[in-house]
Amino acid sequence: MVSGDLKLALTIPRGSLTEQKFSPIVLGCVLNNRNVYTRLKATECPDATMVDNNPLILERGEGSYVWDLDGKKYIDLCAGFGSLALGHNHKRLKKILENSTLYQGMGDVYASRSKLECLETLKSFLPEDFTHGAFAVTGSQAVELALKTACLYTGGSGVISFTEGYHGLDLGLLPITGREDFRAPFKGLLAKEIVEHVPYNSSNEKLEAALSALKRREVKPACVIAEPILGRGGMILPEEGFLERLSSFCKKNGILLILDEILTGLGRIGTYTSSHEISCDIICLGKILGGGFPISSCFAKKDIMKSWDLGQVESLHTGTFFGHPLMCELSKETLLEIKENSLAEKAKQLGEFLEKSLKEKLSHSKKIKDIRIRGLMGAIEFKEDGLAAKAMFSLRENGLILIPSGKEARTLSMTPALNISKDTLEEAISILTQTLLETL
Numbered sequence: 227m228v229s230g231d232l233k234l235a236l237t238i239p240r241g242s243l244t245e246q247k248f249s250p251i252v253l254g255c256v257l258n259n260r261n262v263y264t265r266l267k268a269t270e271c272p273d274a275t276m277v278d279n280n281p282l283i284l285e286r287g288e289g290s291y292v293w294d295l296d297g298k299k300y301i302d303l304c305a306g307f308g309s310l311a312l313g314h315n316h317k318r319l320k321k322i323l324e325n326s327t328l329y330q331g332m333g334d335v336y337a338s339r340s341k342l343e344c345l346e347t348l349k350s351f352l353p354e355d356f357t358h359g360a361f362a363v364t365g366s367q368a369v370e371l372a373l374k375t376a377c378l379y380t381g382g383s384g385v386i387s388f389t390e391g392y393h394g395l396d397l398g399l400l401p402i403t404g405r406e407d408f409r410a411p412f413k414g415l416l417a418k419e420i421v422e423h424v425p426y427n428s429s430n431e432k433l434e435a436a437l438s439a440l441k442r443r444e445v446k447p448a449c450v451i452a453e454p455i456l457g458r459g460g461m462i463l464p465e466e467g468f469l470e471r472l473s474s475f476c477k478k479n480g481i482l483l484i485l486d487e488i489l490t491g492l493g494r495i496g497t498y499t500s501s502h503e504i505s506c507d508i509i510c511l512g513k514i515l516g517g518g519f520p521i522s523s524c525f526a527k528k529d530i531m532k533s534w535d536l537g538q539v540e541s542l543h544t545g546t547f548f549g550h551p552l553m554c555e556l557s558k559e560t561l562l563e564i565k566e567n568s569l570a571e572k573a574k575q576l577g578e579f580l581e582k583s584l585k586e587k588l589s590h591s592k593k594i595k596d597i598r599i600r601g602l603m604g605a606i607e608f609k610e611d612g613l614a615a616k617a618m619f620s621l622r623e624n625g626l627i628l629i630p631s632g633k634e635a636r637t638l639s640m641t642p643a644l645n646i647s648k649d650t651l652e653e654a655i656s657i658l659t660q661t662l663l664e665t666l
């Protein structure tokens with residue numbers, strides 16, 4: 227997921243290590259990081275795994291620890307890009323996997339008990355007026371569902387999104403990503419005229435100008451899509467009052483506010499959803515929702531979701547794996563574990579501890595520009611481009627997994643499991659601070 231950022235930082239073209247010839251079946255060969263990576267590179271699309279001079283192949287995980295194929299142990303502060311809410315191999319989810327009686331269902335045709343239970347459980351995490359939702363598989367699909375919903379409800383198609391925002395890379399979403407490097411190779415396939423990008427924390431004047439630009443092109447505006455904190459953009463925080471201002475702007479102009487909480491939602495930043503504080507119309511959730519398994523959701527207020535009721539016989543938006551019974555079961559258990567163990571509140575407390583510790587130990591460093599922590603979502607921003615990618619490799623050597631974020635790979639991002647223990651977090655802080663101070 228960070229491969230584009232790393233490519234930029236390391237300036238190694240993808241595919242440059244892929245030309246080695248070998249036999250796919252090596253009898254008697256003991257698998258290790260190096261030989262599995264080499265075989266992977268000879269078989270896989272060059273874009274699918276980052277180029278790595280010292281490859282790491284994940285083999286097994288337990289809680290907040292993972293082991294690679296060479297047997298080396300790491301603390302995992304990335305936790306499946308923030309999706310492993312309960313860490314690796316949690317016993318509650320293992321039990322579901324062992325006892326499941328229905329692996330696959332029939333999507334929009336015949337529902338399952340677990341779909342209903344998951345939907346109701348998720349609803350209990352949201353404000354009361356978010357009454358109706360649907361499931362998809364990936365975060366990107368939840369955002370596509372949200373955009374289609376906004377289109378149906380408003381009759382418009384114009385979207386205002388943020389230059390540094392990230393909502394996924396599916397074709398329908400590429401026009402709303404602010405990153406030109408993600409869009410450029412596919413330009414011919416994209417309906418760019420429906421989108422206006424503005425910088426995060428923009429003034430009302432800039433937002434008004436974006437609205438006018440859409441109207442000038444005769445595109446009826448439908449929505450603004452915003453992350454409560456920009457994650458992949460480098461953990462950029464909203465300025466005081468910005469999200470409230472955005473909400474008023476949408477209301478005033480009769481368009482919807484979609485909050486993309488795929489990364490920030492369900493406990494990550496110490497709250498279940500930012501929609502308790504920010505009045506919005508549609509919420510997208512993913513990552514933590516599945517506890518490491520692929521499931522996402524889009525929830526809206528009843529009158530908004532009702533706009534899907536077009537009297538059609540066949541579902542207009544479905545997929546083979548939407549509302550997958552096993553994923554729903556795993557998701558429900560993940561949500562219940564979060565609620566029963568107050569993991570959102572714990573994330574808030576651990577985040578305060580993380581922030582205090584990192585600031586105490588690192589604030590004096592001349593290489594570091596800022597440290598931003600909200601719950602268990604954290605970032606260390608460096609002053610120079612590429613330093614976060616360099617740090618990632620040094621940290622890995624010392625047994626800690628973290629990834630860069632932001633286009634220039636200036637920011638090291640942290641999204642550990644919500645149930646990480648204080649001892650493990652302390653161990654991670656110690657490796658992190660020592661490594662950064664010694665190697666940068």
Ligand SMILES: Cc1ncc(COP(=O)(O)O)c(C=O)c1O
Binds near residue numbers: 394457
């Ligand atoms: C805010 C946000 N929205 C959407 C997505 C896309 O989710 P997925 O990669 O599951 O499609 C991401 C992924 O990182 C995200 O952070």
